[in-house]
Amino acid sequence: MTLAPPSDRLTVDASGRRRSARSGRAPGRTPIGYVFVSLYALLALAFGIIPTLYAILLAFTNADGGFAGFNNFVTVVTDFRFWPAVLHVTLYLVIWLIALVIFVVLLALLVHGLRARWASTSLRFVYYLPGALAGASSVLLWLFVLDPTASPVSGLLRLMGFNSFVQVIQPGNLPAIFAIIAFWTGAGGWIVIMYGALNNISTDILEAARIDGANAVQIAIRIQLPMLRKWIAYMGVMSLAAGTQLFVEPQLLSQASNGVVPNDYSLNQLAYQYAFEQNDFNGAAAISLILLIVALLLSWVFVTRGGLFERE
Amino acid sequence: MVGIPTVVRARRRSALTAAAFGAAAALLILTGCSNGGSTTNGSYGFPEAKQDPASTITVWVDADRQAAAKAFEKANPDTKIKVVTYDGSANGSNSFKTKMQLFDRAGSGWPDVVFSSQNNDAAWASQKSGGKQAFAAVLDKGLVPKDTLSNFTEGALNPCTVSGEVYCLRNDLAQAVLWYNKSLMDKFGYALPTTWEEYQALGEKVAKEHPGYIIGSAGDAWTPEVFMWASKCQANDVTGVKSVTVKTDSTECKRAGSLLDTLRKDGTVPVVSVFTPEFVKNYSGKVLMMPGPAWYAGAIFNNPQSLNVPAGQLGVAAPLPWKGEDSAVTGNVGGGTWFISSHSKNLKAAEQFAQFVTTADDYQVAVAPGYPAYAPAAEKWIAKQESSNYFATPLKPIVTAASQVWDGWGYPIFSQEAVWAKTMTPAITGGQSIVDLLPTWQQAIENQAKVNGYKVN
Numbered sequence: 001m002t003l004a005p006p007s008d009r010l011t012v013d014a015s016g017r018r019r020s021a022r023s024g025r026a027p028g029r030t031p032i033g034y035v036f037v038s039l040y041a042l043l044a045l046a047f048g049i050i051p052t053l054y055a056i057l058l059a060f061t062n063a064d065g066g067f068a069g070f071n072n073f074v075t076v077v078t079d080f081r082f083w084p085a086v087l088h089v090t091l092y093l094v095i096w097l098i099a100l101v102i103f104v105v106l107l108a109l110l111v112h113g114l115r116a117r118w119a120s121t122s123l124r125f126v127y128y129l130p131g132a133l134a135g136a137s138s139v140l141l142w143l144f145v146l147d148p149t150a151s152p153v154s155g156l157l158r159l160m161g162f163n164s165f166v167q168v169i170q171p172g173n174l175p176a177i178f179a180i181i182a183f184w185t186g187a188g189g190w191i192v193i194m195y196g197a198l199n200n201i202s203t204d205i206l207e208a209a210r211i212d213g214a215n216a217v218q219i220a221i222r223i224q225l226p227m228l229r230k231w232i233a234y235m236g237v238m239s240l241a242a243g244t245q246l247f248v249e250p251q252l253l254s255q256a257s258n259g260v261v262p263n264d265y266s267l268n269q270l271a272y273q274y275a276f277e278q279n280d281f282n283g284a285a286a287i288s289l290i291l292l293i294v295a296l297l298l299s300w301v302f303v304t305r306g307g308l309f310e311r312e
Numbered sequence: 313m314v315g316i317p318t319v320v321r322a323r324r325r326s327a328l329t330a331a332a333f334g335a336a337a338a339l340l341i342l343t344g345c346s347n348g349g350s351t352t353n354g355s356y357g358f359p360e361a362k363q364d365p366a367s368t369i370t371v372w373v374d375a376d377r378q379a380a381a382k383a384f385e386k387a388n389p390d391t392k393i394k395v396v397t398y399d400g401s402a403n404g405s406n407s408f409k410t411k412m413q414l415f416d417r418a419g420s421g422w423p424d425v426v427f428s429s430q431n432n433d434a435a436w437a438s439q440k441s442g443g444k445q446a447f448a449a450v451l452d453k454g455l456v457p458k459d460t461l462s463n464f465t466e467g468a469l470n471p472c473t474v475s476g477e478v479y480c481l482r483n484d485l486a487q488a489v490l491w492y493n494k495s496l497m498d499k500f501g502y503a504l505p506t507t508w509e510e511y512q513a514l515g516e517k518v519a520k521e522h523p524g525y526i527i528g529s530a531g532d533a534w535t536p537e538v539f540m541w542a543s544k545c546q547a548n549d550v551t552g553v554k555s556v557t558v559k560t561d562s563t564e565c566k567r568a569g570s571l572l573d574t575l576r577k578d579g580t581v582p583v584v585s586v587f588t589p590e591f592v593k594n595y596s597g598k599v600l601m602m603p604g605p606a607w608y609a610g611a612i613f614n615n616p617q618s619l620n621v622p623a624g625q626l627g628v629a630a631p632l633p634w635k636g637e638d639s640a641v642t643g644n645v646g647g648g649t650w651f652i653s654s655h656s657k658n659l660k661a662a663e664q665f666a667q668f669v670t671t672a673d674d675y676q677v678a679v680a681p682g683y684p685a686y687a688p689a690a691e692k693w694i695a696k697q698e699s700s701n702y703f704a705t706p707l708k709p710i711v712t713a714a715s716q717v718w719d720g721w722g723y724p725i726f727s728q729e730a731v732w733a734k735t736m737t738p739a740i741t742g743g744q745s746i747v748d749l750l751p752t753w754q755q756a757i758e759n760q761a762k763v764n765g766y767k768v769n
Contacts, residue, residue, distance in 0.1 A: 063442055080759045149590040164590055166531065166583070166741045255403050258533050258585065259733030276410040278764065279441055 052292070058285035072286035076274070081264045082287075088175060089266050093243045096179035100239055101232060104187050108194035109220050124195060127188035138185045139252045146177065169253065169261055178249045186242070190235050197231040198224060233306020237299045244295045247272070267291055357453030358654045359445060367658045368392040369424035371665060372408075374400025376681065377427045377483075377648070383675040384668050391661050400429040400648070409436055416444040422655045424662040427483065427669075429648050431471040435725040437651055438474040439553065448479040449654040455663055456481070460671060466715040468685040471723040472649060475553055481670040483648035484682030485690075486605040487631075487713040488538045491613065494627035494704040496525070496600050508543070509635045511601070512571050518600060519578035527601040529591065530572050531584040531737070533729035534645040538603050541643030541721045542631060543568035547757060550722025555767040560754040567634065569746035576740070583740050586612055592619065603632075605645035606683040606710050614702055627705035630712045641718035647685065683710060690714065726764045731756050 062068040076082055107127065114120040130138065144150050147165040148157040162168045169177065201224060209219050250265040251272075264270045267287055275284035303309060354360030371393055373381055381395045401408040408428045415421040437448035452461055456478075461469070464482060472480040490511075492504065500522060505511040515527045530539070540547060545565035549557040559565075575581035584591045586608075596619050602608065609628075613621040631642035650670055656662045669675055676689035677696060684690040694707050735756040739749055758768045 079763060081763070147589070149588065149593060164584060164741070165588060166585075166737060170738050170742060255405065257733075258403060258587075259727075259730045260533075260737045262734035263730065276413065277406060279413045 055285040055288050055292075058282050059289045062282060063280070068282065072282045073290070076270075076283050076286050076290070079270070081270055081273075082267075085264060085267045085270050089244060089246055091175035092178050092182075092246060092266075093240065095175055096182050096243055097236065097239060099179060099183055100187060100190065100235065103183070104190045104194055104235065105225070105228065105232065107187075108191050108198060109224060111191065112195055112198040113216060124192055127191045129188065130184050131186060131188040133185065136248055136252060139181060139249050142181050142184075143253070143256045165257065166260055169257055174250070174261065174265070177253075178246060181249050182243070186239065190239075193235070194228065194231060197228055201227050229306055230308055230310075233302050233308045236302040236306065237308070240298050240302065241295055244268075244291055244298075354659075356455040356659070357450045360659065361655055361657045363659060364657050365660055367661075368394050369656065369658050369661045369665065370394045370396060371425040371427075372396050372398050372423045373427045374398065374402065374429060374648075376400075377669075379679045380427075380669040380675045383672070383679055384665055387668065387672065387674050388664065391664060393661075393665065396423065400427060401433070402429045406430075408433060412437070412447045413441065416441055416447070422447065422653045424653050424656040424658060425665050426651045426653070427648055428480075428651065429646060430727070431644075431646060431649065431723045432725055432727055433649060433651065434472050434474050434479045435550075435553075435723060438477070438479040445654055447651070447653060447655070449652040449656070449659070449662075450477050450479060451481065451652065452478040455652065455659065456667060460667060463671070463687055464685055465687045465690060467717050467719065468687075468714070470717070470719060471647070480649040480651045481666050482685035483650055483670055484607075484680065485685050485714050485717075486607055486645045486647035486682070487710070487717050488542060488603055488605050488643045488645065489631060489709055489713045490601060490603050490629040491608055492601040492627050492629060493599060493621065493625050495625040497627075500600070502600075504629055505601075505632060507635045508567075508571060508632050511603075511632055512574060514601075515575045515580040516578060519580050522600075523579065525598045525600050526580050526582060526595055528575065528581040528603050529584055529586050529595075530576065530581050530740075531588075531591075532586060533733040533737070534605070535572075535736075536728060536732050537643040537645045537721075538605070539568045539572055539643075540565060541718060542603070542641060543634065544641060544718055544720060546720060547753070548721045548724065548728050550724050551769065552767075554765055555769060556722070556724055556761050557769040558754055558757045558761065560750045560757075565750055566747055569750060573745045573747055583737070586618075592617075596620065606713075607646075607681070609697075609703075610681050623702045624704050626703055628703065628707060628709050629705075630709040631716055640716060642713050642716045643721065644717045647682070683714070724761065724764070724766065726760045726766075728757070731760050 059072055060068055060070075062071065111120050111123050111127075114123070133141065145153065146157075146168045148154045148162055148168065149165070151157055157168065205223060206219060209223055214222070245268050246266040247268040250261055250269060251263065253261040254263040254265065254269075264273050268291070271284040271287040271291075274280045274287060369392070371381055373395060375397060377400070378395065378397060381393065384391075385393065398411075399405055399407055408426060408430075412422065412426075434448065438446055438450075440446050449455055451472075452458070461478060465485060468482045468485055469478055469480075472478050472482060490504075497504065500518075502514060502517075505514050511527070518525050518527060536545075536547065543564045545568055546557060546559040546562060547565065549559075551557055572581060576583060582595075584594070586604075599613075599619060599621075602612075604612075609626070612618045613626050631640040633640035650666045652659070652662045652666050670684075671686045671689060673689060673692060676684040676686060677692045680693070684693050690711065694711060697703065698707055732753070736746070736749055736753055739752070740746060761768050
């Protein structure tokens with residue numbers, strides 16, 4: 001038999017919830033809410049909105065503060081380092097986002113499917129562990145992992161034909177390496193989140209599906225995945241925002257390899273170079289704005305496609 | 313719900329944050345937090361801040377130079393100094409320049425004396441930046457006595473000299489020499505090469521007769537400074553404050569490239585950085601010869617963490633000439649510099665400090681690990697090293713090499729090491745030949761020069 005998602009149940013469920021929301025006390029705007037949100041709002045203003053506005057101001061002015069039109073943008077886009085950096089970040093994002101979505105969802109489903117409680121708990125803990133290391137220190141750890149002479153997995157590296165650190169960090173390998181590092185540090189947290197989202201799916205629905213004869217794979221594909229869509233989109237937006245800002249990994253790898261990995265590998269590094277190497281804050285601001293616009297556009301795609309702001 | 317995963321938080325290190333710092337600096341300016349010190353036209357050739365001879369001076373040093381500050385405090389208990397440790401701009405971090413530019417934007421906060429481990433700081437520190445007075449005080453217009461300046465080894469102040477004026481004092485020299493293992497050479501019955509051509513021939517011989525032994529290494533970012541510079545390759549000829557001549561298609565560049573290609577193929581000059589565990593593991597006890605800077609002695613050979621060559625084996629020979637050239641020239645890899653801030657409120661103490669750390673025996677001879685740039689101290693330093701009985705030969709060649717650094721290779725703002733590391737090292741590791749890569753190298757240097765505002769001839 002074909003299995004249709006029990007949509008009638010869904011609507012009943014959702015409308016039922018809506019009714020209860022209406023019948024209850026309307027959520028009043030209590031002052032305490034403002035207190036909760038005030039600190040975030042202040043910080044967002046001080047470290048998000050004001051700097052963004054300042055960056056916009058910088059991007060359209062020159063060093064003396066005069067109006068520069070699009071000159072700064074022309075300068076950075078025609079810089080010989082700009083397009084390679086765009087390519088690097090794009091490749092990294094494609095590899096990383098695809099890997100993240102596929103593996104996180106897969107692992108979360110597997111962990112969720114475990115019958116034994118202890119196994120699921122300990123696995124989630126193990127997944128989360130690498131993420132507990134702060135960004136920079138986890139990269140430092142990877143410096144050792146990637147060096148065939150010091151790596152605990154040196155056998156594997158040599159099997160792949162890498163006998164020295166410099167061979168490992170050849171330009172062609174870098175997007176994949178950064179994606180692996182980012183996945184390793186970031187995936188665990190997302191697996192825990194997805195696990196929570198899976199727990200949110202009503203057991204009634206899964207029960208009904210099983211009674212209708214769906215096996216685990218069918219349940220995953222036809223019920224759990226569609227109901228995770230929002231969370232996957234959320235993960236996509238967040239990871240995209242983080243990924244376009246690739247900075248720590250190449251910067252540390254650049255210092256560790258004494259410059260074999262260039263210090264202008266990613267767009268964010270290039271912005272840093274402009275600001276602090278060439279003393280051109282206006283150019284740096286222009287690169288930041290380009291990044292911001294691209295990230296906003298891509299986020300918009302994720303939000304609309306993933307139905308992130310749809311009300312249930 | 314679980315919070316946003318760490319990866320997001322950790323990497324919110326966006327350029328916007330940089331902009332935020334910039335914003336903070338701008339706000340400081342707007343709110344009038346500038347130092348307000350009136351400047352007068354000083355007697356040393358630059359506008360001075362109002363002087364206060366009793367004020368404490370702030371000195372920035374790297375970890376290795378903390379000993380210099382300590383030696384100064386011991387010798388001059390009356391001069392108050394505040395020591396700040398930073399990375400010395402090492403590994404291309406450029407923190408010196410970065411921090412000074414932020415102080416420029418804020419209009420205050422500059423340290424009085426700064427040590428840098430790089431040679432490309434005078435190029436920017438001597439110039440006005442964003443309408444602000446140049447950071448570096450000019451030293452040869454009365455601030456530092458003429459006698460002191462003239463006692464530095466010939467050519468030692470080249471990295472400090474911009475348009476004929478001196479902007480920093482050199483701490484140590486890093487002239488390249490030919491290090492060799494005398495015991496091994498004797499054992500194999502090899503004579504020291506006297507030209508680069510003989511060096512190459514010997515390398516080919518070693519590959520056949522004693523595979524596994526090496527006569528140099530070319531895996532570091534300073535490979536061009538050891539081999540290309542010593543071959544008079546005109547890849548970095550700074551001809552003016554903002555102009556550079558780059559010509560990598562010359563015979564001089566090709567011969568050095570071809571030497572390296574030949575010796576890499578037969579395994580006697582591997583593309584492995586001397587500071588990797590791999591190098592120590594594979595080549596301990598196997599280094600027959602090694603062209604490289606003076607500081608290799610302490611950093612690589614006589615270092616338990618590195619090659620750990622036993623006493624009585626290490627010898628040193630003068631830089632090699634190419635066949636048909638009457639005198640040898642050599643390259644240089646780093647060697648620190650000391651800058652005095654033109655914004656200092658106590659120039660007298662700052663000058664006293666800079667002069668002490670570069671010339672006084674208490675530091676340069678008694679403590680310093682590198683070859684002193686100040687000639688009188690260098691002589692005593694060499695004598696001290698020889699009396700340690702570590703070396704198998706006299707150290708005279710190091711002194712000879714000190715004034716043989718070729719002056720056709722300049723000190724621009726951008727780092728030639730960074731260009732080589734990112735453009736050449738991966739390609740060479742991937743098996744391409746240096747001779748074939750010369751045009752790529754040329755293009756990379758030109759690109760880097762242009763974005764830094766240089767006119768390329």
